[in-house]
Amino acid sequence: MTSALITDCLTKRYGRRSALKDCTLDIPAGHVVGLVGPNGAGKSTLLQLACGLLDPTAGRIEVLGAQPVSGSPRVGFVAQDTPVYAGLTVADHLRMGAHLNPSWDGALAERRIAQVGLDPAQKAGKLSGGQRAQLALTVAAAKRPNLLLLDEPVAALDPLARRNFLQGLMELAAEQGMSIVMSSHLVADLERVCDHLIVLVASRVRVAGDVDDLLATHHRLVGRRRDTTDLGAGRALVEQSHTEVQSTLVVRSTAPIVDPSWQVDRLDLEDIVLAYMSGATGDGAGRVLEGQR
Numbered sequence: 001m002t003s004a005l006i007t008d009c010l011t012k013r014y015g016r017r018s019a020l021k022d023c024t025l026d027i028p029a030g031h032v033v034g035l036v037g038p039n040g041a042g043k044s045t046l047l048q049l050a051c052g053l054l055d056p057t058a059g060r061i062e063v064l065g066a067q068p069v070s071g072s073p074r075v076g077f078v079a080q081d082t083p084v085y086a087g088l089t090v091a092d093h094l095r096m097g098a099h100l101n102p103s104w105d106g107a108l109a110e111r112r113i114a115q116v117g118l119d120p121a122q123k124a125g126k127l128s129g130g131q132r133a134q135l136a137l138t139v140a141a142a143k144r145p146n147l148l149l150l151d152e153p154v155a156a157l158d159p160l161a162r163r164n165f166l167q168g169l170m171e172l173a174a175e176q177g178m179s180i181v182m183s184s185h186l187v188a189d190l191e192r193v194c195d196h197l198i199v200l201v202a203s204r205v206r207v208a209g210d211v212d213d214l215l216a217t218h219h220r221l222v223g224r225r226r227d228t229t230d231l232g233a234g235r236a237l238v239e240q241s242h243t244e245v246q247s248t249l250v251v252r253s254t255a256p257i258v259d260p261s262w263q264v265d266r267l268d269l270e271d272i273v274l275a276y277m278s279g280a281t282g283d284g285a286g287r288v289l290e291g292q293r
C-alpha cells in the first residue's frame, strides 16, 4: 500500500532558524496519526510542508506517492486558526466547497453540519471558535481527500464537542478509508483515536510508530541507584532520573525486561510522550545503550 507520508532528511529553515531538521518518516496509508510535541517543535511546519504550502530547504517529502502540491484534491488541510470566510454563511461555505471540488460529498457535508448543530444561515464570522473548527473540518472532509491534515483541530473545542469531533474523525477514517494526521497537545485524546504517533521535539523526530508497538516496547524501571551506561543490548534509554538511592528510567526495549533488580511498569502514551519530551533536554537524551548485562 502507498505510504500516506514519506520524508527523508526533511529540513526546513526560516533564515537561520531551523523549524525541522533531518526528519525521516514513513507513515503507512489508512491510519489516524497523532503528531505531538512542545510549542515550536515543528508540527505546523511539517503539516504545511505535507500540503505543499511550504517548500523544503533540504531533503525529500512525498505525500500519497507524489510531491506535495498546494490545493491538491487528494489532500485536505485545516490550519491551526481554522480559516473560514467571516462574511459567508455556513451554507455558502458548503456551496463554495461543492463549486470548487469535483469530488465534493454534499451528503456528508450536510450530515455533519446537522450532527454538530450548525445553523446553515449563520454567518461564519459569528460562530464560536469551536463551531468554526467544526465548519472547517466539514469543508475539508467533504472534499473526500485521501489524506486529511489537521493542525490542532480540537484546541478550541469544549470536552463534549471534542469527543464528538474525534468520534467523527474515527468514522471518517473507518468509512471513507481516509488517512488522517492530526497535531494536538492533548495526548489522552490522541491515545483514544490514533493508531500511529509521531513525537517531534526541537525540530527533530524523537520517536514515530504504531501506538500498540510503542506501548508494548516502553517500560519504566525503578530500582536501586546505579550507573545507566550499560543497560543491555537492544535497549534505548529515553529518560532517567535519580535520587541518592533510587534510579527511575524510561527504556525502550523490544524484548521483555526480566530482571528482579528492577521493578518494571507499563507506561501509557502520555508517559511515553512526556519521557521523550523531557528526555530530550535531560542527560539521558535517548542514548542507545549497548553491551550485555
Ligand SMILES: Nc1ncnc2c1ncn2[C@@H]1O[C@H](COP(=O)(O)OP(=O)(O)OP(=O)(O)O)[C@@H](O)[C@H]1O
Pocket (backbone or CB within 6 Å): 014, 017, 018, 019, 037, 038, 039, 040, 041, 042, 043, 044, 045, 046
Ligand atoms: N514563518 C515563520 N518565520 C520564521 N520562523 C518561523 C515561522 N514559522 C515557524 N517558525 C519557527 O519554526 C519553529 C517551528 O514552528 P512551528 O509553528 O512549526 O511549531 P509547532 O510545533 O507547530 O508549535 P505550536 O505547538 O506552538 O503550534 C518555531 O521556532 C517557530 O518560531
